[in-house]
Amino acid sequence: MRKTTMFQWTCPKCGKKELVLRPIVLDADAMPEAAGDVREDRYFRVRCSACGETQDFLMHMLYADRTRRFLVALQPDEKTPLSPVPAEALREGWRLRLVRDSEDLADKVRALESAIDDRLIAVAEYLLYRKIRPAMPAGSVMGMTVFHEGDGGPEVLLPMEIAEKGYAMGKDALTAARLAELESAYGKALAEDRETGFREIGRAWAAAFVESQEK
Ligand SMILES: [Zn+2]
Numbered sequence: 001m002r003k004t005t006m007f008q009w010t011c012p013k014c015g016k017k018e019l020v021l022r023p024i025v026l027d028a029d030a031m032p033e034a035a036g037d038v039r040e041d042r043y044f045r046v047r048c049s050a051c052g053e054t055q056d057f058l059m060h061m062l063y064a065d066r067t068r069r070f071l072v073a074l075q076p077d078e079k080t081p082l083s084p085v086p087a088e089a090l091r092e093g094w095r096l097r098l099v100r101d102s103e104d105l106a107d108k109v110r111a112l113e114s115a116i117d118d119r120l121i122a123v124a125e126y127l128l129y130r131k132i133r134p135a136m137p138a139g140s141v142m143g144m145t146v147f148h149e150g151d152g153g154p155e156v157l158l159p160m161e162i163a164e165k166g167y168a169m170g171k172d173a174l175t176a177a178r179l180a181e182l183e184s185a186y187g188k189a190l191a192e193d194r195e196t197g198f199r200e201i202g203r204a205w206a207a208a209f210v211e212s213q214e215k
Contacts, residue, residue, distance in 0.1 A: 009057050011048035020046055020057055024083065028065040038063060039113075041106040056102055062086075063109060070095040070112045073198050074105050082198055098198040103144055108201075111147045114154055116174060119190055119201055119209075120182055121147050124156045126206035128172045132158060139163035145203075189213055 007020045028035035037043035046057040058076040062083050065071075071089050073082050075098060085096065095112060099105045111118040125145035136142065143159035150173075158170035172178065189209070199205070 005059070007057065007059060009046050009055075011051060011053050012055060013053040014048060014051040016048055016050040018046060018049060022059060022061060025062045025064050025086070028063065029067055035063075035065075035109075038102075039106055039109050041102050044102045058102060063105065064089075065109075065112065068113060069093075070097065071198075072097045072099055072105060072108050072112070074099055074102070076100055085197070093195070096195065096198045098200045099202075100200075104202065107144070107147055110149070114147070114149065116154060116179065117190065119193065119206075120179070120186065121156065121174075122201045122203070122206040123186055123210060124172055124174060124178075124182060125158075126203055126210060128156050128158050128170055129203065130207075130210075132160070132170045136160065137163045186210075186213060 003024045004021050005024055007022065009018045009020050010016070011018065023031070023034075026034055026038065028038075034043060044056045044058055045054050047054045058074065060076070060080055060083065061074045063072040063074065064086070069089075069092060071085065071094055073096070075082055082098070088094075089096070095118070097108055097112070097118070099108050108118065111121045114121070125147065129142065129145055133142065140163045141161045143161075146157045146159070148155065148157070152173065154174040156172045156174065160168055160170065162168050186209075189212075193209070
């Protein structure tokens, strides 16, 4: 699990070419510092040694957490096939997730590291988005929902820029009471939801899941 790939990155500002070395599989237990950078969404940043310009440089990678038994495949380009699933992950029924960019990867790793089911977190993220969206005036911009462990416990945040009003933050605190409420509404259906290889458990999945429960 220690093989690396070498990429060439060209600085968009001055044209200098840099070589970037990245593991094919990022083993979180063996590389705790890199895992921390992934979680904070700064792992993919490349800095030009000539002019200092920085840019995110994404590539295909598997993020593996043996302790918590999950794998997240980062697949920014849908045309490139996914890396094969390591045999032990298949044998032991690890959770397999698929993401498209570094922000999604960071959010997914934080969700899979928490004690809460990442599918329930995706549902909470979607419900917050769906609640706020109709109240947004035209010209507003909504960011991506973020899951994190706040000082007061786990929560889902939704950053947004409201037209003519400025920045605001939507929030759903995942307290024990809130989790019990989500669990009673969706727990049974989640128990019936089967893992089927790498899945993108994000807003589109949660929307389809929530709406199937409302029929
Ligand atoms: Zn440069």
